[in-house]
Amino acid sequence: MSILEKFAALNNRYDHLKQVGADPFAVKFDDIISCVEGVVNGKKTLLFGTNNYLGLTFDDEAKAESIEAIRRHGTGTTGSRIANGSYKGHQELERALADFYGHTHCMVFSTGYQANLGMISTLVGKDDHLFLDADSHASIYDGSRLGHAPVVRFRHNNPDDLAKRLRRMGDQPGDKLIVVEGIYSMLGDTAPLKEFVDVKREYGAYLMVDEAHSMGVLGEHGRGLAEREGVEDDVDFVVGTFSKSLASVGGFCVSSLEGFEILRLASRPYMFTASLPPAIISSTLSALRTLRAEPQRRTKLTANSRRFYTGLRAAGFHVGPECSPIVAVMVEQPEVAVMFWKRLLEEGMYLNLALPPATPNSSAFMRSSVSAAHTDEQIDFAVALMTRVGRELGLLPEENNVCAFPGPTAVFSGERLGATAATARALPQGAGAAAGMA
């Protein structure tokens, strides 16, 4: 009996998965050659699972500035902001982000995960109340566990359900913080933010929006869902990441709340970790400038998302409830999903696989993310390939199979499919082997 014995059940599930002949949690890239292409097992592979929304990981300017930063300022900071001090770059990036969002304050964290961990665990104390969407990302749940506030979950994207739970608190003292996400990372659905703002106002709560997957993606200027919905003034805290649209690593929180700066001395995930190295800070600053200066990337991303989403839907796949750069295809049987995923990789397409128990109703998702760097041809290739493999595995009817009474896999009404998908839960707490993907 070893200390690892408690993972026997997880081990069993993992072994079972590998028996299908693939290991979706240990993909080895021989090389990554562009924003949307890698090499796997010696084969050039299209990347459809990278969150590289604006296609900036190979941006020439960002690379050049990053290299220059290493030359001038070294490879690492070797310590935390609080103990070892801040570099000019840290301060410059915080000012640039605050300016982008039109907020007074910004704190930069070493990862997006830590931004949620640091903000959520610190903002609410033991006498306050935290309200989380049931489908929140693992980093939000982990933040709630690191802090001391009682946590109440509400049904996914359901403002009425949140209102009901706030009402139950009655006149209990303490501040209330509601946390929602701009785009949910598994199904690509957005939060009904205007309605959440109404509830927030009615109950005098604070609202935090995690724009990790919506920054650079939604809104006229790319500030995310709050911008698109015109409710930025009502969002008290915006949390985001550098590891998606901004093509590096790190996280941030912006706010105009008076007294915000004291959080630097209270948030443990901010204080007790090494700060971001100069190379990362420089490329992130460069990517943020590009995000602001080149809205055409967002336009292309939106067009690409639509092309991919509608292509898969028209092929008969059961896709997520709304079109966004995150496109999820539901597959009822996990074994079939693993086979599907394996076949796609063999044929030169990589995407993410989400499996139960971390998914709802024992079903699996083939989860892809579209990039502005994808060409129309690459998207068409992906749709055609997924359709071919889908037919091969019996997920879609044969091309010439005209069926008067569509079976469950041949329901073509997008709205109907969307309604079903909308009830599905994404990836909450890091409970299973598929966790922590985003």
Add this chain to the structure above:
Amino acid sequence: MSEAKDQLIADISEALETVINRKVELRTDMNIVNDLGLDSIAVMNFCMALEDKFDISIPLHDMASVVTVDDLAKTIETLRSNA
């Protein structure tokens, strides 16, 4: 077992059935995770169903100390009397 307790267990069963979509015969000594085969997500969803069934707020950390059905019944009784 008192009539009130029987009713409470019946109400808990009903909430659970909405989460796992199958009939269950609850006994007070049952271990919620092991005997009912609930994973961590199912437990959290069970918690939401209980909140709605009893119109109470059950913070997630209150669920952390619940092991058996009897623990759960006691927790709900306490929360209801505080409400």
